[in-house]
Amino acid sequence: MLKDFLPKALSDAIYLKNTDGDINEIRLRLSCPIVVCVNLKTYFLSSSGLCSNPNVAIYATRELLDDIVFKASDYSMYSISDQLKQGFITVDGGIRIGVCGEVVADCGEIKTIKNISSLCIRVPHEIKGASKQIFSKLINGDRVIYNTLLISPAGAGKTTMLRDLVYQFSYHNYPYNIFIADERGEIVGGNKNPFNLGYFYDSISFVSKQKSMLFGLRSMSPDIVITDEIGENGDAEAIQHLITCGVGVIASVHGASLDDVRKNPRLSTLLQGKYFQRYIVLSKENGVGTLEGIYREDFSRIYGGTL
């Protein structure tokens, strides 16, 4: 997947001692050594593979950054301009490339990013059984699911967990119609190389979660809606609407603890109104996807540590 848009010299160096599955992210900063994060450990990238010496590392140039973005767009920058305005591109296979540079704005509205100075390439993972520990806790005895909010800091496995939850419904033969509001195209992984998410899901990508959740409600009559990284304006209202319409919601949000999320003003209505019945907190404590705790709607603990 990385080979599709990384220059050959770079992908050869990365794959010299690694496989796609081990890499968490690659960071390229203009005039700085390229950094590769493998199994949460950070290395520099040299022409002979990963190393810890920045002096022998490959340095990111302007041409390299531009070339990666152009290739990642499939030689079609016009097709990613809406994504670029939000600061990222999603490549087929669910790889998200965060982009930094000089913003070109018109009347306060972001038009594009030029003179790209940094790229953060996040490699997604498909881990079958990643959500095994929590799946049973989301199901009520009579096959009704609890509305659930997954909480974790960046890179702790929220999206991998959501992806596997969708698969687990199929695997355990729960024939729910699942609708995935996949704003960044990361959960499903694109059209060419989609992840195996089972048989019962529909998805819409590259549109705001608020719009896609309501779109899904109108068009696909879902039993469950799954979405990633809520917290923007309108997300809470859309989720409230879904839940009051009888649709189950499993969502994720950035945060290190339940306490963090309780302080988030954009989610206060959802939390105070007890729209979510289960809160699941993940961390990187013992590796990506460490289950820290499961909590009820009144924030009392079912499993794990303190708030």
Add this chain to the structure above:
Amino acid sequence: MKAILLILIISMFGVIGFGVAGSYFERKRFFFNLLEFLKQTKSLVGFSSTKLTEILNKQSYYGDKHFKRLIKNYMSVLNDNLNISLDNLFYDITILTNEEKQDIFSFFKGLGMYDQTTQIKQIELLESKCKHYFETASEDAKKYGELYSKLGLIVGAFVALVVF
């Protein structure tokens, strides 16, 4: 025996005439196909932001040999990560003038590098130039194409008369 030789001489000059005329017809077909490609690309980029590789993959199956060659050359440039140049873009294409090559080259050099609005403007710019080239090529095909075809047969007949 004489009749066979007569037919052979006329046919030979006829084929030479059609060969010379052929390049005029090829130019006309090339610009027709290029115009169609630009129209289709404009609507696909404008309506659904279809990726360039998808558009090019579809196009590589249609059109005359020179147009197909152009698309193939451009795709090789992309796939092999080469710097686009007049030489690699127009490799094995001999029917275009330098001015025409330069216009097409400028277009392909920037293809896919702009936002939607700018990309459509670039397509329209080449489209307007290509319309002019197509009209000229059509006139030339009508004028010189037919002339050389007929001339071949006439010269053939004349040579046959002189010989026999």
